[in-house]
Amino acid sequence: MTIDALTPFGWLQPPYGDRGNVLGEIYCVTLLRGLDPDEVLRRFGARTSTEMSFADLELAVADFTMVTEGGDGGGYVGVVATGDGCAAVEPRGWSGTDDPTLERLSAGTDVVSVLRHDYACDYFHYAADGIVITAFDPTAPEHRSGADSDRLAGLMREFGLPLEESSDEDWDQRHDDLSRHGLARMFAMAARLTGVTFTADLLGGPLLVGAIADLPPPQEPKPGKSLGALLEEVKAASGPETGHGAD
Numbered sequence: 001m002t003i004d005a006l007t008p009f010g011w012l013q014p015p016y017g018d019r020g021n022v023l024g025e026i027y028c029v030t031l032l033r034g035l036d037p038d039e040v041l042r043r044f045g046a047r048t049s050t051e052m053s054f055a056d057l058e059l060a061v062a063d064f065t066m067v068t069e070g071g072d073g074g075g076y077v078g079v080v081a082t083g084d085g086c087a088a089v090e091p092r093g094w095s096g097t098d099d100p101t102l103e104r105l106s107a108g109t110d111v112v113s114v115l116r117h118d119y120a121c122d123y124f125h126y127a128a129d130g131i132v133i134t135a136f137d138p139t140a141p142e143h144r145s146g147a148d149s150d151r152l153a154g155l156m157r158e159f160g161l162p163l164e165e166s167s168d169e170d171w172d173q174r175h176d177d178l179s180r181h182g183l184a185r186m187f188a189m190a191a192r193l194t195g196v197t198f199t200a201d202l203l204g205g206p207l208l209v210g211a212i213a214d215l216p217p218p219q220e221p222k223p224g225k226s227l228g229a230l231l232e233e234v235k236a237a238s239g240p241e242t243g244h245g246a247d
Contacts, residue, residue: 006159006184011200012116013183022203023091025118029187030088030096031196033110037079037208040086043104044077044095046210054078054089054203061091078207085109085196089203095212102127112190116183124186126152126193136161138182139175155192159185 014021023029032040041049052060057078064075074093079086088096095101096113105111106127115123125135126146134146141161144150153163160181162174191197 006181006188008197008199009184009187012187012198013180022200023089023116026092026094026116028090028094028096028113028115029198030090030105030111030113031085031190031194031198032088032105033085033194033196035086035109037081037086040079040088040105041077041208041210043107044088044101044210045213046077047213049208049210051206052078052209054207057089057207057209058091060209061093065092073212075212076209077212078209080202080205080207082199082202083196085194087196087198087202089207090212093212097123097125099132102132103130106130106132110194112186112193114183114186114190122182122186124189138186139178141178152189152193155189159189161185 012023035043038049057076060076061074064072068075070092073095074091077088077090077093077095079088090096094115094117096105097115102111102113102125105113107130109128111127113125113127115125117123121137121139123135123137126133131147133148134144134150134152136144136149138161141156142163142165156163161178187198
């Protein structure tokens with residue numbers, strides 16, 4: 001994999017201060033195979049939805065973060081259908097990186113969530129069939145987590161993400177390369193895994209927008225009662241048995 005192959009995703013990580021930085025310094029993009037926008041919003045917990053432009057979504061997010069002081073993410077997600085799936089965009093948000101959310105989003109399908117966070121660290125999550133498979137920071141791909149952290153090893157190597165610790169001698173050069181091209185590598189991998197390519201054009205049309213809500217955890221099923229136990233309860237409720245016939 002050469003740097004040229006990453007060029008289509010370079011718009012996602014422009015030079016610092018570049019006015020072409022469309023998505024800003026903090027955002028999360030989740031790519032989902034085979035789902036429609038309504039279903040994606042439902043899995044994010046949205047109860048209602050409305051169509052709006054990306055600019056209007058940013059205004060809604062700005063109002064939300066002003067009230068919450070930014071500690072609860074962006075509050076809204078905009079979803080657009082593309083190809084065989086969807087892209088879900090969270091300006092100033094990161095709900096798509098939460099394990100419970102990823103488990104819901106990936107039920108029966110493949111999902112990749114890419115987080116850009118200029119004040120913390122970027123992150124890649126791959127989930128399938130309700131399980132977070134692999135997660136890593138693109139500047140330290142040798143440190144991975146998830147149910148099967150080595151499943152994407154071949155793909156990571158293909159896209160220039162080394163799996164071994166670097167030596168002291170080449171650390172600076174390696175870190176510079178991974179920092180400059182980490183986002184492009186993550187989005188290129190995401191396109192391969194989900195079949196959904198995230199392009200700037202997707203932000204030019206209407207998005208289906210909903211407010212993100214924390215869904216309650218699934219309720220633990222109450223233990224059932226066996227037929228024998230039910231018969232014992234009926235027997236106890238009817239009182240002690242009485243004898244029949246005279247002595």
